[in-house]
Amino acid sequence: MPRRLSVTVETFELAQAFTIARGSKREARVVVAHLEDGAHHGLGECVPYARYGESAEGVVAAIETVRASVENGLSRKELRIAMRPGAARNALDCALWDLEAKTAGRSVASMIGENVLRPIDTAYTISLGSPEEMAAATKAAADRSLLKVKVGGGEGDIERIRAVRSQSGGARLILDANEGWTEDTIRPNMLAAAEAGAVLVEQPLPSDRDGILAHIPHPVPICADESLHVSNDLAGLIDRYDYVNIKLDKTGGLTEALSLMQAAREAGFGVMVGCMVSSSLAMAPAVLLAQGADLVDLDGPLLMKTDRPHGLLYEGSTVAPPSPLLWG
Template identity: 40%
Template sequence: MTSHQSPLALSAHIENLPLKQPFHITGYTFTECDALIVTLHDGEFTGRGEGLGVYYRHDTPISMLRQIEALRDIVEGGVTREQLLSLLPAGGARNALDCALWDLEARRRNTPVWKLAGMSEPRPLLTTYTLSADDPDVVESTARQLHGARAIKLKLTNDHLNAERVRAVRAACPDAWLMVDANQGFTRETLRSVLPALVEAGVSVIEQPFPFGYEAWLDGFDCPIPFAADESVQDRTDLSKLVGRVEVINIKLDKCGGLTAGLALAREASELGFQLMVGNMGGSSWSMGPAFVLGSLCSVVDLDGPMFISIDRDPGVSYRDGRVWCPDEVWGGPHTVTV
């Protein structure tokens, strides 16, 4: 699958996306997110990509914008997605540019991205609805407002309230599939102390309990709940160290550097026996669109980013009955965009 090569006009800018309310995870509180928007014009067609970057790696929209501008002449001269893999490192800049190339090719060839990628026709995907690591009473109140949620992802953090948070969610949503995400916030001791509450609440997955670089803490840890890796797996080079340690790999396009790399990571992870999860770093429907394509390969889908921002794209992805749906006209469809 090689993108059509012809002169392009590149534009790139940063957009601020305020959140509806503060969002808490281990070590961070977010009130807004900035997104890098990359647009490619060839005179007749337009392709777009959006990248948030990887905040804990200092991969910011400002640094991403510099990376894109440094490649302006090469991109405008015509670049393929395969060439991009060697021109930029894994991260948000490559993600935004790679997704813009996919979107542009879909419009040029009048063929949706999912078909270009050799995927089956998409269907609505069951997605998690994410809860911030707030006080337990706030967590329960928020959970009760998640009308239609059938799967929930609860953020936990490095304090003494985690067991109460889990119980609060289970009280509010007794039938929902539940996973928890520590964002590297546990030690072996703190995980061991909260584990009985997780088991009692029927938690199905524990995501990234330990810090990046401390994957050996997973060795010999007696846990009946499967582990998922997020921060510990940035791209394909991280897979080998996780074999036998985790069951699920969380693929985020901002981490691995685009849909092209994400599909390759999914194939390799599957061959190694991992279950697949698709996640997001936040953002609008323009970030969810390419991740939605990848989501067709995944057993766990976490694509609720637009639910947290004040204003989304129009048209945008939709959420109904606990599922996310991305029509072709949102991103990656065979429709010309007028700008």
């Protein structure tokens, strides 16, 4: 039976401003692909990211270029060839997984060999701000076991790191600079991270200026985010990074993300599974991927005022596997 594809752009208001080194926002704008075959439907959500030259309008336009092929039965394997990695392919890839699972009467988890899904611990994000603001936000979240702390705001990161540590209640800390450090600041900031007992520093330098990471000590493991999109990127990260952050909006879907995770393990990298700020629909396939991760950062819905119906269930720092009513 022929498929029918529809695409919508949706906006979710955030509970408060979300600020990183590149700027601040108060809403999450997502694109949702909806595939139907008459009896079943599949959904996939993506987040267009300006850092990678994406917009909601551009993602919708990219999806439209493959509409006919998708409606005529394009497979996930063929989709990886037909579209470049990124948000548009992610929405379609996840919709195809969801549709395939529902058509087959089984779960996506069983299709990828994860027959028993477990709840997982996720980080909770502390937005970039003044040391005092970040200390207060950390104190309010000190009951959580893992905090992802946004830094990279120019001067003052050492003070921010110390302020957060003072209020963290023993939580593990991931410091995420979003490419905001420089060759001049990385050494003192890394020492401050080590002093604070951080477990990871994420993407400290711009992706096109990270060569220095191969020549300086790593007193705290360093994780690639903006420097990593797909499996072919891994070879260039060896000796620079210790971990990689896999996000479906970068890989272009769960299909490539599964391949990337396996390749990263074979290359000796630790693995984090992360997300953009988005609803539970975007988190659901990432929760499946995160079953095999060392660290997980899937708190997108916690940053929103409201989530989707049948959204993921969060209890403290723990997120439960998705309901079939949501995805998969």
